[in-house]
Amino acid sequence: MIRIENLTKEFGAKRAVDSLSFTVERGEVVGFLGPNGAGKSTTMRMITGFIPPTSGRVLVGDHDVVQDPIAAKRLIGYLPENAASYPDMTVLGFLNFAAALRGLTGDAKKKAVHRAVEMCSLDRVLYQSIDTLSKGYRHRTCLAQSLVHDPAVLVLDEPTDGLDPNQKHEVRKLIRELGRTKAVVFSTHILEEVDAACSRAIIIDRGRIVANGNPEELRALAPNAGAVTLQLGAADAEQAEQRLAGIPGVARVERSGERITVYPSEKRASGELARAVAELAGREGWALAALRTEEGHLDEVFRSITLPDTHGSQAKPSGGAA
Amino acid sequence: MSAGNSPTWIIARRELGSYFSSPVAYVFLVIFLLLTGFFSFAQGGFFDRGEASLVAFFAWHPWLFLLLVPAIGMRLWAEERRAGTLELLLTMPVTTWQAIIGKFLASWIFLAVALLLTFPAVITVNLLGSPDNGVIATGYLGSLLLAGAYLAVTCxxxxxxxxxxxxxxxxxxxxxxxILAGFGPVTELVSRWAGPTVVNAVAAFSVMTHFDGFQRGVIDLRDLLYFLSVIGFALFANGLVIRNLRAG
Known part of the structure; x- marks a missing residue:
């Protein structure tokens, strides 16, 4: 549904988005991650046709966003950053306005607004003016606006920003449900949302994609993914460190007190590694207190690939290597 | 394009609604009516003229509108930019022009309503004497065009x-x-160091020069064109500013 080809945006001399290419199909929920200022919002603004790209193009459906903006925008529901809405309007007035601009009239409009109101549980505040609403409600009002025409493509810029944990949970649930039939892109810098809602995540840094895959694939990029951690009695630990290093396929062994981490030389062999460690422990008669294979944490992945000089994926020699 | 459901009208209706949903619109209308009354009757010497016309009423409009029209139009885009709703509006399936025209029309309609509410002045002169109502009609047309030109600049x-x-x-x-390019004292000043061609050229840019004809009951095509082109030019420039804003 969304097809992005070599999308580039320059603000003066600064390149905010640097030849980005990816696609999002129906039934996918793609989390768009990256540190602040990585170009997430800029990319979303280009997808939704708010700002034109410097070069490259965006296709929504089969419509080029620059060549045929109206047809492309019809397919998109958009929640802008900070969920802006008209403060002097009532929730119902605002949703009616959005529905009318989406070309809905009469009964179809009424039904569409009603559906959006239900999805976002806004029925209690329908006749309140938006500036009297709490932040959570204001956010949902803007979200309802993006859903009112049942769009094929949803672009949500930080949909859970500023919500309390319950509301976050609700919104993620909604995104997951919507993602079954729509192409959804949402940006966030909360990593747990990748597991909670995404079928795929794209991590960008300084306008470039540094990782693109499903949550498991991303986790595998963590430095400790596939490593085996075991906990032993104090008496065994020191001796075990050397014995473990002797297992074939082990790259290195780290010990801190009673905890030992065994890193495989090849990540794929992780299940075997755990078995090999367990066998060894059995043979040696160690008092094994805990044994587990590390899955890798997304925040470690995030840190290791979005910071300069820690991973090979950073090639840009810019000055900010603090 | 059915008029009622075109994006331009939907946007215009929303803008009009937001005028009347806040007390500001009513305050504006009251102030406008009070001031027109005060200026034409107290300052303009409505009664001293000894003639049944609204000359004293219309003569103040270029100055009254100078304050009131910017007050009505100043929020049109600035507020959208401040609140971030500009992004919402322009990512809807509407063109920039539809948004520009919609906003302009809403405020123009509001100003037309304000002008319409001065009808007691028309009734008054008709009761007191027998004015040329044709001149009054062209006077209103001139005022409406003047308000439109001011409004487009404010947009x-x-x-x-x-x-x-x-x-x-x-x-x-x-x-x-x-205003001043065609204001008596200023044109006199210009005429001291420039020839009449220059004076006329400068004055031709002024709303005053083109507003006067309407007050004499004349609809000159050039005056009409002047106001329409000021509106057109200002709104076109408005479009360029918005485009620039989006291009970053």
Whole structure:
């Protein structure tokens, strides 16, 4: 549904988005991650046709966003950053306005607004003016606006920003449900949302994609993914460190007190590694207190690939290597 | 394009609704009516003229509108920019022009309503004497066009900033030039060091020069064209400002 080809945006001399290419199909929920200022919002603004790209193009459906903006925008529901809405309007007035601009009239409009109101549980505040609403409600009002025409493509810029944990949970649930039939892109810098809602995540840094895959694939990029951690009695630990290093396929062994981490030389062999460690422990008669294979944490992945000089994926020699 | 459901009208209706949903619109209408009454009857010497006409009433409009029209139009774009709703509006399936025209029309309609509410002045002169109602009609047309021209300039300045006060002041500064270029004392000053061609050329840019014809009951095509082209030019520039804003 969304097809992005070599999308580039320059603000003066600064390149905010640097030849980005990816696609999002129906039934996918793609989390768009990256540190602040990585170009997430800029990319979303280009997808939704708010700002034109410097070069490259965006296709929504089969419509080029620059060549045929109206047809492309019809397919998109958009929640802008900070969920802006008209403060002097009532929730119902605002949703009616959005529905009318989406070309809905009469009964179809009424039904569409009603559906959006239900999805976002806004029925209690329908006749309140938006500036009297709490932040959570204001956010949902803007979200309802993006859903009112049942769009094929949803672009949500930080949909859970500023919500309390319950509301976050609700919104993620909604995104997951919507993602079954729509192409959804949402940006966030909360990593747990990748597991909670995404079928795929794209991590960008300084306008470039540094990782693109499903949550498991991303986790595998963590430095400790596939490593085996075991906990032993104090008496065994020191001796075990050397014995473990002797297992074939082990790259290195780290010990801190009673905890030992065994890193495989090849990540794929992780299940075997755990078995090999367990066998060894059995043979040696160690008092094994805990044994587990590390899955890798997304925040470690995030840190290791979005910071300069820690991973090979950073090639840009810019000055900010603090 | 059915008029009622075109994006232009949907946007215009929303803008009009937001005028009347806040007390500001009513305050504006009251102030406008009080001031027109005060200026035409107390300052304009409505009764001393000894003639049944609204000359005293219309003569103040270029100055009254100088403050009131920017006050009405200053929020049109500045507020959208400040609140971030500009992004929402322009990612809807509407063109920039539809949004520009919709906003302009809404405010123009509002100003037309304000003008219509001065009808007691028309009734008054008709009761007191027998005025030329044709002249009064062209006077109203001139006033409406004048308000439209001021409003288009205000739309432009409103798009240039996210601060309503800045847009208000900018609009007044630009409109001052448009008024003063044809204002008696100023044209006299210019005529001291420039030939009559220059004086006329400068004065031709002024709203005053083109507003006067309507008050004499004349609809001159050139005057009509002047106001329409000021509106057209200002709204076109408005579009350029918005485009620039989006291009970053």
């Amino acid at each position: 432009l300045t409103s798009a240039m900033t996210r601060n309503q006060v800045v847009s208000f002041i900018l609009a007044i500064v630009i409109l001052m030039f448009l």
